[in-house]
Amino acid sequence: MGIELHPSIISHPGPWMLRTFLEPQNISVSEFARHLGISRQNMSALLNGRAALSAMMALRFEKAFGIKAETLLRMQIAYDLAQLRLKGEEPDVARLELV
Numbered sequence: 459m460g461i462e463l464h465p466s467i468i469s470h471p472g473p474w475m476l477r478t479f480l481e482p483q484n485i486s487v488s489e490f491a492r493h494l495g496i497s498r499q500n501m502s503a504l505l506n507g508r509a510a511l512s513a514m515m516a517l518r519f520e521k522a523f524g525i526k527a528e529t530l531l532r533m534q535i536a537y538d539l540a541q542l543r544l545k546g547e548e549p550d551v552a553r554l555e556l557v
Contacts (some may be wrong), residue, residue, distance in 0.1 A: 470507040471533040
């Protein structure tokens, strides 16, 4: 059984990547977006937590910084689930009794 974190402390991967990779190296959002071949608007939305991380974007970050795409995608999934639970948006589904 894994450690269960309170949903309020789970971080969106975008702001985490901004703080961990771009800011320490003084890389601008525009410069990094050009490097990855995407629009500045899409990069900004991701790094500010307004857009979800896609598998393709995770692969781009893996190639640029060496962090595994799977790690970033796990962060995104944990964040998405935490947000649903914090908002009380879990589905009303009864447990299926298997025989």
